[in-house]
Amino acid sequence: MDRPWLDWHVSDDLVIAVENATVTRNRNDLIRSVSWQVELDERWVILGPNGAGKTTLLNLAGARMYPTRGSVSILGERLGRTNIAELKTRLGFTSNALLLPTDETARDVVLTASWAVIGRYREHYDPMDEARAMSLLDQFGVAALADRLYGTLSEGERKRVQIARALMADPELLLLDEPTAGLDLGAREDLVRRLADLAADPDAPALALVTHHVEEIPPGFTHAMLMRDGGVVAQGLLRDTITADNLSKAFGVPLRLSTIDGRFHAQGA
Ligand SMILES: Nc1ncnc2c1ncn2[C@@H]1O[C@H](COP(=O)(O)OP(=O)(O)OP(=O)(O)O)[C@@H](O)[C@H]1O
Numbered sequence: 001m002d003r004p005w006l007d008w009h010v011s012d013d014l015v016i017a018v019e020n021a022t023v024t025r026n027r028n029d030l031i032r033s034v035s036w037q038v039e040l041d042e043r044w045v046i047l048g049p050n051g052a053g054k055t056t057l058l059n060l061a062g063a064r065m066y067p068t069r070g071s072v073s074i075l076g077e078r079l080g081r082t083n084i085a086e087l088k089t090r091l092g093f094t095s096n097a098l099l100l101p102t103d104e105t106a107r108d109v110v111l112t113a114s115w116a117v118i119g120r121y122r123e124h125y126d127p128m129d130e131a132r133a134m135s136l137l138d139q140f141g142v143a144a145l146a147d148r149l150y151g152t153l154s155e156g157e158r159k160r161v162q163i164a165r166a167l168m169a170d171p172e173l174l175l176l177d178e179p180t181a182g183l184d185l186g187a188r189e190d191l192v193r194r195l196a197d198l199a200a201d202p203d204a205p206a207l208a209l210v211t212h213h214v215e216e217i218p219p220g221f222t223h224a225m226l227m228r229d230g231g232v233v234a235q236g237l238l239r240d241t242i243t244a245d246n247l248s249k250a251f252g253v254p255l256r257l258s259t260i261d262g263r264f265h266a267q268g269a
Pocket residue numbers: 025026028029030048049050051052053054055056057212
């Protein structure tokens with residue numbers, strides 16, 4: 001491991017600093033005493049079974065939720081003591097729960113993120129913004145769909161537009177909640193490859209991606225957090241954390257793990 005996870009330390013490079021955070025709703029702890037630190041150049045995957053608390057943790061990191069106990073600082077701003085609207089302009093966030101307008105073109109869905117709004121109204125966009133939106137659509141292989149209404153796109157096409165949108169405002173931190181869920185094999189592989197390219201880009205923001213499947217971890221991701229029942233099973237460098245033992249604990253079934261060309265594959269033991 002590259003740093004002692006239980007020793008709290010503060011570094012200028014910390015983009016996410018979750019300290020002993022618990023989130024409680026209706027007397028249930030969605031996550032319990034979770035500590036997590038993410039640095040600028042890190043690419044994290046958050047993995048675990050249904051109901052483990054992955055989305056809750058991502059929502060904390062995305063300033064979409066406050067901890068009931070403990071503290072959360074994002075990009076140096078402590079939640080509860082900062083202007084959330086301003087902080088959110090520095091974050092890219094995608095999730096199926098995020099409702100985007102179905103009657104706008106894919107290009108406008110991406111473009112409007114430069115004003116941190118959903119839905120085009122009277123904002124003025126300069127040609128640089130237009131060009132950036134098109135280049136991001138191109139980076140995710142959907143430039144040809146720029147003029148199509150978002151509502152007419154397939155699930156896989158929408159996911160790519162969502163990620164392009166999340167990158168539009170040049171965020172310092174990009175949070176992706178299950179970007180590959182619901183995609184067919186070809187679309188999944190294509191997106192995993194594009195996310196691997198993003199992970200390899202030194203100018204890309206810090207990344208955290210939630211998934212259920214080790215097969216969906218893009219090569220180049222550096223760190224992993226394994227969760228179960230609202231708690232942390234293991235976290236740290238990807239190669240130390242994604243092990244058959246840890247996965248078996250997190251998913252509650254004996255699992256075997258193999259790797260091919262930097263990709264993981266898990267199956268029942
Ligand atoms: N408002 C709420 N009130 C009570 N329990 C909640 C609430 N929101 C979420 N939960 C519960 O908290 C737990 C963690 O939810 P969360 O969405 O963070 O898990 P997850 O790991 O992302 O799950 P999945 O993989 O199914 O998306 C789940 O058991 C969920 O049912």
